[in-house]
Amino acid sequence: PSLRNGPQTRSPPEVSLSQALLADTETPFEEISRREQGKQDRRERILVVAETLVRKTGGTDFPVSQLAEHAGLSGPTPYNLFGSKSALLYALLNRSLNSILATAEHSTSVRDPVTHLMKAARNAAHVFAADPVLYQPLYRFLLGVGDVVHRPLFLERSLGYWVRALEPMHTAGLLPTASCHLQLARMMVINFMGALNLWVHRELEHPQFSAQIVHGSGSLLVGYATAKQKKPLLRRLRQLESQLPSGFDGGHP
Numbered sequence: 441p442s443l444r445n446g447p448q449t450r451s452p453p454e455v456s457l458s459q460a461l462l463a464d465t466e467t468p469f470e471e472i473s474r475r476e477q478g479k480q481d482r483r484e485r486i487l488v489v490a491e492t493l494v495r496k497t498g499g500t501d502f503p504v505s506q507l508a509e510h511a512g513l514s515g516p517t518p519y520n521l522f523g524s525k526s527a528l529l530y531a532l533l534n535r536s537l538n539s540i541l542a543t544a545e546h547s548t549s550v551r552d553p554v555t556h557l558m559k560a561a562r563n564a565a566h567v568f569a570a571d572p573v574l575y576q577p578l579y580r581f582l583l584g585v586g587d588v589v590h591r592p593l594f595l596e597r598s599l600g601y602w603v604r605a606l607e608p609m610h611t612a613g614l615l616p617t618a619s620c621h622l623q624l625a626r627m628m629v630i631n632f633m634g635a636l637n638l639w640v641h642r643e644l645e646h647p648q649f650s651a652q653i654v655h656g657s658g659s660l661l662v663g664y665a666t667a668k669q670k671k672p673l674l675r676r677l678r679q680l681e682s683q684l685p686s687g688f689d690g691g692h693p
Contacts, residue, residue, distance in 0.1 A: 482521060486511050494532075494577055498573070529578060530594055540563065553611070557608075562650065603622065606621055635656060643688055648685060658673055658680070
């Protein structure tokens with residue numbers, strides 16, 4: 441080769457315009473996945489520690505800094521991942537709904553739609569009554585928190601549970617309109633939250649709490665049940681009434 445033309449060099453590979461534009465901005469999918477998985481792992485670690493602290497202390501008064509320390513994370517991490525302590529506890533609370541929904545999915549079907557709803561009410565109450573050490577202090581805190589983001593989402597998920605539980609009644613023609621279906625589901629949520637409020641303040645004992653949920657749910661169905669369904673429903677309601685307190689005196693009959 442001629443020395444007059446200087447040393448021979450290879451031409452750089454051709455790069456398209458789109459490749460050039462993306463070169464500095466594109467993040468590999470695997471990196472994004474790892475980063476998101478890391479965040480999810482930290483969220484889960486925080487929730488596990490939060491549940492442990494609620495059970496250990498019997499309340500929710502522990503500082504977020506203590507939670508972060510027990511989780512082996514920096515102080516701001518829980519706020520970065522959840523935004524606030526109430527949002528963190530609502531995330532923990534959503535696990536209760538996950539348990540209720542999982543129970544509903546694996547529950548055996550019942551032919552009679554009224555019995556189906558009563559069973560759904562009993563299953564929902566059982567999730568909470570079976571673990572008062574966690575749910576009583578957790579709900580006691582959250583029932584007094586005005587959260588404009590996470591509380592509405594929690595209530596919407598609760599509403600969805602009751603909408604599905606009432607679906608057999610709607611299919612059977614016992615609920616004449618979609619609006620009736622939705623409003624009755626709202627009343628089921630209100631009944632549940634009212635009983636929950638009494639239970640977390642220990643104004644209902646655990647068996648009374650379950651009986652109150654089922655009794656209130658069944659009472660809401662009386663006006664929609666057929667004559668054939670109404671007789672056993674009223675008999676069941678009378679049985680439940682014997683388990684309920686006569687007033688608001690701390691759960692004592």
